[in-house]
Amino acid sequence: MTRAAAKNASALAAGLLFGLGLAIAQMVNPEKVLDFLDVSGNWDPSLALVMGGAVGVAMLAFRFVLKRGQPMFESEFHLPRMTKVDRRVLVGSAIFGLGWGIGGYCPGPGIAALSAGSVEALVFVAGMALGSVLYQRVAAPRG
Amino acid sequence: MANFTPVSALIGGALIGLAATLLLWLTGRIAGVSGIMHGALLQRRDGWRWLFLAGLVVGAGAWTWLAPPAFAPRLGYPVPLVLLAGVLVGFGTAQGGGCTSGHGVCGISRLSARSIAATLTFLLTGMISVFAVRHLFRIAS
Numbered sequence: 385m386t387r388a389a390a391k392n393a394s395a396l397a398a399g400l401l402f403g404l405g406l407a408i409a410q411m412v413n414p415e416k417v418l419d420f421l422d423v424s425g426n427w428d429p430s431l432a433l434v435m436g437g438a439v440g441v442a443m444l445a446f447r448f449v450l451k452r453g454q455p456m457f458e459s460e461f462h463l464p465r466m467t468k469v470d471r472r473v474l475v476g477s478a479i480f481g482l483g484w485g486i487g488g489y490c491p492g493p494g495i496a497a498l499s500a501g502s503v504e505a506l507v508f509v510a511g512m513a514l515g516s517v518l519y520q521r522v523a524a525p526r527g
Numbered sequence: 528m529a530n531f532t533p534v535s536a537l538i539g540g541a542l543i544g545l546a547a548t549l550l551l552w553l554t555g556r557i558a559g560v561s562g563i564m565h566g567a568l569l570q571r572r573d574g575w576r577w578l579f580l581a582g583l584v585v586g587a588g589a590w591t592w593l594a595p596p597a598f599a600p601r602l603g604y605p606v607p608l609v610l611l612a613g614v615l616v617g618f619g620t621a622q623g624g625g626c627t628s629g630h631g632v633c634g635i636s637r638l639s640a641r642s643i644a645a646t647l648t649f650l651l652t653g654m655i656s657v658f659a660v661r662h663l664f665r666i667a668s
Contacts, residue, residue, distance in 0.1 A: 388573075394553035395575035399582020402546035402558060402628075406583070407590035409539020410532060414601055419530055421650075421657040426529070430536040435631055437540025438547065442636035445548040455555030462555050464634070466624065469644040476623025477630070480561075481649030483615025485656030486608055488601075490627040491620060492560040494613070495580055499588030502600030504609050511613020516565050518614070519621035 391457040403496045409434045412497040414488025414504075421485050483515075547633055550579070559629020561620035605666065623649075 385393070410416050411434060419428035454460055466473075484490050489497065489508050497505035547558035554575060556563075560583070567576035620626045623645055625634060630649075634642020660666050 391554050391573075392575050392578050395550065395556075395579040396582045398546045398550035398553070398558060399579035400586035400589075401549065401582075402543055402560075402579075403583040403586025403588070404590055405539040405542030405546060405586075407539070407587040408542065409536050411539065412587055412591075414604075416530070418657055418661070421653045422661055423654055424658060425661060428530045428532075430530075430532050433533055433536035434540035434543070435627070435635075437537040438544035438632040439540075439635050441541050441544025442547050442632055445544070446551060446633075446636050449548060449552040452552075455551065456553045458555040460555060461551070462557070463637075464557065464624070464639070464641075467639050467641050469641050473623050473641055473645050474648055476619045476621070477625075477645040477648040478619070478623075478652045479615050480619030480623055480626060481652030482656045483612040483617075483619060484627075484649060485653035485658075486615070486660055487612025489609075489612065489616070490560075491564055491616060492583060492626070492628050494616070495560065495564070496583045496587035497600070499584045500591050500600050504601055504604060504606070507606055507609045508613040508616075511610045512564065512617035512620075513568060513613075515614040515617020515619070516568050516621050517617075519618045520565075520569070523618075523622060 387457050394457060402492065403499070405438075406493055406496045407499075411493045412500065414493070414497075416488075417490070417493065418485070418488040421488075543628070543632060544636075547628070547636075551633075557629055557633045559625050559633060561616075561626040562624070562629050565621050608660075608666070619649075 406412055420431035487508055494505055494508045550556050550558045563576045563579055625645060630642040630645040
């Protein structure tokens, strides 16, 4: 297997595992997500444990992985260069949160929910693609 | 808290952390679903992004197939609201450079101040908009 094919197979495997995790945790169910965000209603803390479980594993494992100097099938790690808190990340995240609370989907669960033949998820994903293109066209910093 | 499902939440969360680790270890990439989606839409040449996204669908589908009552699509929620939600999520994650997975899981795991600020922000505005949708406008769900 070539390096490029190994990289593609790895991405597919990671995606499969990620999707399985989302489904087992019931995060593909938008009502469960809304129940977490609805702190004044019948609160469901499950999502906090999903994030806690994921962060717990990743925080430990990332240390070992990043110590290796380079990934298996690539020449270098592609880590985000931006680490500072600026207006852009705050405004963007605020807009994302508003949409998250309206629909009950964030990007991963929205895409994963397509698997159940959910028409609603299809509408959501189409909207996300539209929002992404819209940002690139009108708001992305040039240069 | 009758609907609290701690065991499946922790197991599912651990699998997500494992998936993020696998992607970083093998390909050097951060498992941020919004970033991967925006990259795929910008038509970068390499196909790994589309494969990851396809994996999300098939992986979740496999569980739904193995455990049929696992997930039934929500019906009857206003479609225009779902579309609006999608546009806001697409736009906001592009501007903010991440979502629940990229900032919330991977960024916090790397103790990035930017990701911690992003996560606190979208949790807060998410709670505000749910409050508006469910309790102010009383939209059925």
